[in-house]
Amino acid sequence: MSSASSGAREQGRSELGVALFLGGLGVLVIVQALLLEESLIARGPVGPRTVPLVVGGLLVVVAAFLAVDVLRGGRGEPEGGEDVDLTGRSDWRTIAMLVAAFVANALLIEPLGWPVSGAILFWGSAFALGSRHPVRDLVIAVVLSVGTWYLFVLVLGIALPVGVLEGIL
Amino acid sequence: MGAFSELANGFATALTPENLMFALLGVLLGTAIGVLPGIGPAMTVALLLPLTRSLDATTALIMFAGIYYGGMYGGSTTSILLNTPGESASVVTALEGNKMARAGRAAQALATAAIGSFVAGSIATLLLALVAPTVANLAVEVGQPDYFAVMVLAFIAVTSVLGSSRVRGLASLALGLTIGLVGIDATSGQQRLTFGIPELADGIDVVVVAVGLFAVGEALWTAAHLRRRPVDVIPVGNPRMNRSDWRRSWKPWLRGTAIGFPFGAVPAGGAEIPTFLSYVTEKRLSKHPEEFGHGAIEGVAGPEATNNASAAGGMVPLLTLGIPTTATAAVLLAAITSFGIEPGPQLFDNEPELVWGLIASLFIGNAALLLLNLPLAPVWAKLLRIPRSYLYAGILFFASLGAYAANASPFDLLLLLVIGALGFLMRRYGLPVLPAIIGVILGPFAEERLRTALQISNGELSGLITPFSTMVYAIVVLVLLWPLVRRLLPRKATVPVLADAVHEIEEAHSHSGTTDAVSVEARARKGAEKPNGSDGS
Known part of the structure; x- marks a missing residue:
């Protein structure tokens, strides 16, 4: 109370x-x-x-x-949602890890290429959000990042950096 | 006559195999993304915007028509099966729909939502085809000062949504307008708010703002408060309705269409008020009022039809004036401008193929929705079980991909994070996101209109005053001063249905916590109403 x-x-x-x-x-x-x-x-x-x-x-x-x-006592009401539990405090540790994964992608996308940096982003975010299946997550992350790279470059004709995997993909 | 032959041309455009394929793809993608919890229709459109970059404008907009309807239907599915309205317009659907689902009638709720959306969407799109050219013709006569006035009205209207705090709405609008100011001023060529950063000179890409506020903001906010327990999804079979369901549904569908279309078409509408009005109307007219609150099918059929009809109605101001009334329409407007097309009344004359192709594909998207979604409902329900860690990681992944693909600039990714942080703060302190997005997109247009109007009048402020704009400004003042005006009105003057709707909105908000804020003003109003209420009884 x-x-x-x-x-x-x-x-x-x-x-x-x-x-x-x-x-x-x-x-x-x-x-x-x-x-x-x-x-x-x-x-x-x-x-x-x-x-x-x-x-x-x-x-x-x-x-x-x-x-x-x-x-005068007015309060902004935090937004609710099905996955949102407002009874606890904000979980800053999760946020910090998500931001780290996000910034890593922004910094690495041009040197390493989207297939690598995107996979880091997905894997890191899933880990931050509490997934503890590192191998399964890695497989999903690589499939997603390589798949979207092919989708954008070959199907949609939008260039994404290929980075270190140049010549392999 | 004119409208029908134009519409026939539109169908000729939309029914080419390629365009038809993109319309169907749009519906599938829109539903698949929209059904994911936490992703509303606006976020769906924003996330899928980059996919259309390489298409030509007409095909891209046709795909968007599919995404638009698909995203909305996906949102209703989530509301019914999870009790999680993705946006304010489906709050009402969750009220009765989720109760029906819990009572084992999920299939019927999904069916009446799908068929009602189809009926309402078809009628409303037909109305759109009939009304829009006339409005566009009238709008061509409308001068720059009138335009500016209507945009001011749109700004004020989105900040004064029923049941939420006006101060916080205005704060959100001002933030959006500020973001819209960044970049080179088109008239004088001077850099504003760029702080010497070359990447900011072209302004902040609307895709980055929309994806940042909706997708990144939502993902960060949810991550900070993630509910770590298994999700409770109600299993669902193939949607079907029996004879009694049909008998109880068809009138609410039609009434919902009649309520939704005009509200959507007014450049100050939005879908929240009409869906609540529909709910209250159905509750009053129902032969089974006792079922309301325990899963009455009318309470799903009416509001869902209203929601779709108002979405089609919202295309009227969007296509004829270039003024969006919902977040989703705002993102669509951003899509239109990203193809270098100037929205406004000239659109019907300059781009007839695009406009009529778009209207025709609204019909096609609507029909595809029904054909695809009735059989696929069990598949969509499975999507609701996706582990939350993958869901929100995926949102961040695709948000980054989309923002990078827009301009191939890593700087945009950092900007995306900053705007995502702003979205997080807004959710934390109950600032609604919609006014910000409208401010970003409409702000630069409004400034351009204002300055053109003043150049025409040679700098005289009186150039802003026309009979039409005076009327619009009067409405703006009325909306702004509404709490005061309402106190002066005699009690009888407030329409009882409207008062009921306001009450329902406030109730629903306090339960679901979807909105936005409780301010002193709203509390004072509630307090002031109580004695009046007891007088009446």
Whole structure:
């Protein structure tokens, strides 16, 4: 009981962070807009700056309203779903492993090629999400990445990097 | 007369063996992806967008018509068998559909959903073919200032969806508009919000934004809260209906079509309100009101028909004005523009083959849906058992593949992760995703209209005021101030069915947790209504 209410209070404080993020982004958009040179071809009050200024202003105003709403007890409701269990805390370890697999793919896709980096991405993500069948996962990952490579390159005519497997595939 | 001969030409386009094959492939892929839990129709279309890059525009859009309907039907299957609405429009289907499935009537629920979708989709597509050319003709007369006004209305309408928090809707819209600003300004050639990064000069690809917000955001969010227990899927045989099911279904199908199409066609609609209206209507008209809440077939037949009819209705503003009303339509609009086609009223004149081919393939996709999905239902049900580790790993895998294939740039993959993190935050704090996606896609168009309008008027702000735009701005103000306006209206002025629908929406949301947020405003409103309610009784 008490842990639930302290959880709600914790969300209240962190939700103020969302307002802060929106406000900060708004200020950034406004400053960037003011740094633009006024265009010579624009007529009247609307140039390249105007819309960014309005959007930045909207962000700042919304941030203020959101902060007021949170302070008055309004709460954003976390999104539910069939696979989502909202009773526990966020599982940051899983997230960190997923992000690592994702970034590995982004960094390796050009040097090693999609058939290798895509397999790393799938295998790493499945491992992060709790699959403990390393060999089966590896087979699925390789079949998926090589299969999609052939699908894109041969059937769809979209180039994907082949990397170290050049000449083999 | 004109519409029918054009439609016949459209069928001639759509029925070439190649296009027909892509339409069927679209339905199959759309259903297969859409049925996977956690993947709604919008995410389905976004994930499959890269597959069509190498096709020509007409064939690609024909395939999308199949994906669109397939994805929606797949979503209903998930709702019925797993009680997991993939998007707000199928929340209602889950209400009665899942109860039916638990009572051993999954086959009947799937059948009435499939046949109802077919009936409603066919009638509504016919209405689309009849109405759209007329609307397009009228829309050609509409000037730049009017356009801008309608886009403002679309922005405000998506942020004010019933039952969710307006502040959070606006926050999401503003985030989307900000992402849409990134890149070189088309009029002046200046770089905005690019921070000197050359990859940002062309703006952020809409595929990256859509896949990031929907697919990566969803996968990360679910991964952080993964329910680690076996999934409980209700087994299903071949969908079939007996005589009494038919008798109880056909009227809700037709009524659902009548409710869904106009709501979808208004550029401020969406599918959530009409499906709830249909549910409430069926509950009132049913001879078996006691079955509602325990699996009444009318409660599946009506809303499912409404959902499909409003999807077809949503093609009216999409094709005639270039204004999407749902997340799925927004992604379709992105697909259209990615082929270098300018959406808007000229579309019917400039690209008749494309538009009518698309409309014809909506018919074909609809029919294919019925033919494929009734026999394949048990197969789709098996897909629901896919281990969650593979499902979400697969989503990340295909999201990365799609985002990379769009521009062959590893930078886009990092961008995808950043936008995915934004999607995660939005889910964590109850910011709805739809306004953001509409903001990203429609924002640049709206700015262009605004600036063209002002160049025509030589910079005079009065150039934005026309009789039509004044009317639209009045509606915008009304929508924005609705909570205040409602308090001033006499109690009797609110339509009882509508009030019921609002109540149902709030109830359903608090149960399923699909939405978005509870704000102070909504709470205050509930509190204010209570005394009124007791006065009435």
